[in-house]
Amino acid sequence: MLTGMIAGCSGDKAKESNEPKVLRIGMLYGGGGSDQYFRQQFTDVYEYTHPNVTVEIVPAINNDQYQYSDMQNYQPPDTLKSLKKLMTGSNPVDVIVSDTNSLKKLIDENLLKQLDPMIQEDKFDTSDIVPSVIDGIKQMGNNNIYALAPTFMPSALFYNKKIFKDAGVDVPKDGMTYDDVFNLARRVAKGQGKDRIYGFAFNRYNGATASDDVFKYSQPLQLRFFDEKAEKMTVNTPQWEKVISTIVQLRKDKILYENAQMNNPQQNQTYNPIDNDVFKSGKTAMVLGDIGLVTELTGMSEAAKTNKKVKAFDWDVVTIPTHPEKPGIGGDIYLGNYMSINASAPNPDTAWDFIKFLNGPEWAKIKARSTSYEMVSRKSFIKPVSGLNYNVAAFYKLKPIPPVNSNDEKLQTEKPGIYGVTMVGQNFIQEVIDNKKTPKEALQAWEKKGNEMLQEIKKNPKTQFQPDGTPFIPPTDGAATKG
Structure with missing residues (x-):
């Protein structure tokens, strides 16, 4: 039913030619069944209605390679660096599927095509996209659109x-x-x-x-x-x-x-x-x-x-x-499926057609019936589930919280220990609960301890911390060395 209804509505550039094409889609994370899930959710129906297009999914970070790693000495991968490899290598991907923080970084580094010209040329309607999604997208792009997201979790x-x-x-x-x-x-x-x-x-x-x-x-x-x-x-x-x-x-x-x-x-x-x-x-x-x-x-x-x-x-x-x-x-929403076009995409027309297809009203109309843990981004098709009567608009009325500063994301990658600087604050907050400190005293203590920890990181960016703030440097042999 899904493919039958959508197929009749897909008079696009990608189908006008029978020339075989390969659309390469770069995802932030892959492995562990996520590729199969993404195909079921998004690409299978597109390939069915576009028989001349073959979709390849390429993960920037393959979770399978971290499944058996030593988590004590785990070093988070540099997401931006991994995405750049997919986008600027000898065989660049056409479409990038990213989350909020990654999208902001890619926009800041001019690695994505602006979608506004294509939206205007094709008269693609974005007025029906819920504010918490479209406003958030424009917010990241200095009021320009560099991505669209067919679903969101509000x-x-x-x-x-x-x-x-x-x-x-x-x-x-x-x-x-x-x-x-x-x-x-x-x-x-x-x-x-x-x-x-x-x-x-x-x-x-x-x-x-x-x-x-x-x-x-x-x-x-x-x-x-x-x-x-x-x-x-x-x-x-x-x-x-x-x-x-x-x-x-x-x-x-x-x-x-x-x-x-x-x-x-x-x-x-x-x-x-x-x-x-x-x-x-x-x-x-x-x-x-x-x-x-x-x-x-x-x-x-x-x-x-x-x-x-x-x-x-x-x-x-x-x-x-x-x-x-x-x-x-x-607006506390999660979007893990922002879809953008790589500035170096070999097949930008097919990439845009794919994004337009999955963000259009025909796809949203059908998909709205089968989502249990997400909503489609087009508000015309958002209805209470199971015939219930509840205030469904409450899920998308507010503007989203702005994304984390891209510089902070870079710091967390370069200096993984700063996460410990944040989390050590839990100890001082608990002391307020236990009537051992006033809020002011707890913040003073957190400031003092945090500054000491930041100095340890400044001396060695690889420094990480135990829950009590004790520094250690994860060695390659798997045995932690206290500072």
Whole structure:
């Protein structure tokens, strides 16, 4: 059905000629079955409707070669360098499939063709692409389009209608700030110990820590941990103090979910998908969740019809809360399938035809029926799944959080130890939770320890760190040497 419906709509340049063509598609990661998945999702139908085109998939980084590596001494591959090899070698790829951070780097280095001229020439309609996708694409390209993405994985704020009804509190609505959400959370939280119902959780899975909440909460603010040269810490600021103070107080007041109160499955106990999920188990009134949670909640409702142990409930979604300092920004979306044309593509016309095909309305119309954990990027075809009635627009109303600074990405590749500089902050945040430090004292301690760690990295960029900040240099023989 898919190929039959689309085939009749594909009057394109690639099909006008019967000349055999090879379209080489470069992917950021490959191996481990990902090539097969990509073909099933995107290229099989294109090859069927374009019999003269043969698609070759070439990964920049093959995950198979890292599967059996020593993870203690694992060195992350340089993604930009790997992509450049595919794009500028003797047999360059035509299409590049990348994620947000990689796309920004390729745009900055002028390695991609601008798509606007082709879009205008073919009168290709982009007005129907959801703002969180098209605005994010333009944002990375200085208001120009260098890629299109046929699908995306968005998130929203889920809420349990019953908890709000029982508390006599109005349900959440679109456009709330985090302060609005935290105030609602205080009003609906109730109970003690294992019977406690929390008001809000940043993460629906058991195991989230206070530092996880701090980092998630601060992400839209794009607060820096260190300067642009990774030589000096920048955490000892009023903004960071406010962030930590807010999260810690909510934790202490038991408004934010605490994993210590969850009923973890015992050894030899049959796994239940509800046990470690704070929202599905009814332990929290609100949670940030991706589109996949819709499918899971639908399945839970079906299971409840025949299994008395499963307690289904009414729910809905609203937009993710935002910060007043960043109005309208907070769209937590993941795009792993940005499709671009290599500036050195041997077959740019076929490359554009492929991208246009997969981002067009005919493909979106069919694909929208079969996505469980993603949405198609054309909003005309986004509908609630399984005949449900929920606020589906909440998933795509907000503008996305801007991508990580490309210079920071480069630093993380060149100096892998700076990840440890960030994560050592967890120790100091926990000391605030344990009443051992004030937020200000914790930030001062993090600043001091972080500066020491950055100096170690400056002396040797290969330096990495234990969770407590102890430096070591991963040797080639597999035995770590402490600094």
